[in-house]
Amino acid sequence: MEREPLNVADYERLAEEKLDPGAFGYFAGGAGDEVTLRENVGAFRRLRLRPRVLADVSGVSTAATVLGHEVSMPVLVAPLAFQRLAHPEGEVATARASAREGTIFCLSTVATAGPAEITEGVRWFQLYVFKDRGFTRTLVERAVEAGFSAILLTADTPHLGRRERDHRTGFQVPAELVPSLAGHDLLTPEQTFASMADDLSWRDVEGLASMSGLPVLVKGVLTAEDARLACESGAAGVVVSNHGGRQLDGVPATIEALPEVVEAVGGRIPVLMDGGIRRGTDVVKALALGAEAVLAGRPFVWGLAAGGEEGVLAVLQLLRAELELALALLGCRSPAEVTPAHIARG
Numbered sequence: 001m002e003r004e005p006l007n008v009a010d011y012e013r014l015a016e017e018k019l020d021p022g023a024f025g026y027f028a029g030g031a032g033d034e035v036t037l038r039e040n041v042g043a044f045r046r047l048r049l050r051p052r053v054l055a056d057v058s059g060v061s062t063a064a065t066v067l068g069h070e071v072s073m074p075v076l077v078a079p080l081a082f083q084r085l086a087h088p089e090g091e092v093a094t095a096r097a098s099a100r101e102g103t104i105f106c107l108s109t110v111a112t113a114g115p116a117e118i119t120e121g122v123r124w125f126q127l128y129v130f131k132d133r134g135f136t137r138t139l140v141e142r143a144v145e146a147g148f149s150a151i152l153l154t155a156d157t158p159h160l161g162r163r164e165r166d167h168r169t170g171f172q173v174p175a176e177l178v179p180s181l182a183g184h185d186l187l188t189p190e191q192t193f194a195s196m197a198d199d200l201s202w203r204d205v206e207g208l209a210s211m212s213g214l215p216v217l218v219k220g221v222l223t224a225e226d227a228r229l230a231c232e233s234g235a236a237g238v239v240v241s242n243h244g245g246r247q248l249d250g251v252p253a254t255i256e257a258l259p260e261v262v263e264a265v266g267g268r269i270p271v272l273m274d275g276g277i278r279r280g281t282d283v284v285k286a287l288a289l290g291a292e293a294v295l296a297g298r299p300f301v302w303g304l305a306a307g308g309e310e311g312v313l314a315v316l317q318l319l320r321a322e323l324e325l326a327l328a329l330l331g332c333r334s335p336a337e338v339t340p341a342h343i344a345r346g
């Protein structure tokens, strides 16, 4: 690209130029016909903001508190697997950039770096529960020892969604990038997920919290029914997520599912969301509909592919600058001032 990237879409184009088609397709793709993948972005575009004017927006700050952590903005870095496919420094670079920008980094269970390699900033560990529960316990213990402060239990992946792009490109994770998960040799994403548990239930949330001593957030909630069960099961929070459109194709965009989850939770625990965040204006839309914070996934991997740690930092900074501008133009001095009145209903 000749000119400097101005936005997340520019970083995506840069990443597409740098990565081979198999790796790019792995990061970009979704399940089935990719209806939900497209909707995650499309539904944000359909929402309209209701700005207030003459609201004295001198000194706008994007700072926020998420589960008791002070962050520079309510935008967290979602867990994405196999980041060394995008850049040799992988998750280590993404985590460093997150710490430099003052936000929370989430490490995937199937990362190409272990918890002990991720040492800076506030870190949450995303957990996939394996059929081998002893092995699962080892994974959790490693994260606890490394100073991770919460568990994100991914609940929407009892089986791996079928991502047809990967079949078309014949994508395989190169052997040298296969995470060393305590002697489990995992080759393709399919093989990895074949060894994961499909018998998880709400009872596991409490068990995991007492085993780890950490707050457990349930990632992948899309309905009021499950939001209520999360509250009753001792979850410390929920993440409204459809796994970036990679699991059940045909589920709603997460920004469309958010209001029913927020209503069902009724303020008992924080509600976070991810999926389709590409602009600062998307962040304020999610806040207006009741999210305490959002996570973004692909935008940071595009930054990583484009320029390693500095590329991730650049994407974090551009989203923060966009959020700051959106807040000011909405008439809000902080994320906490965004309310449902800032979004048009119906």
Ligand SMILES: Cc1cc2nc3c(=O)[nH]c(=O)nc-3n(C[C@H](O)[C@H](O)[C@H](O)COP(=O)(O)O)c2cc1C
Pocket (backbone or CB within 6 Å): 026, 027, 028, 040, 078, 079, 080, 081, 108, 109, 110, 126, 154, 219, 241, 242, 243, 244, 245, 246, 274, 275, 276, 277, 295, 296, 297, 298, 299
């Ligand atoms: C390439 C890729 C890998 C992912 N790996 C994981 C993972 O290992 N664990 C997990 O819970 N979610 C995973 N996700 C889902 C993300 O955490 C997040 O829900 C999603 O990417 C948000 O959508 P966005 O990419 O539109 O921001 C992955 C998503 C992508 C695109």
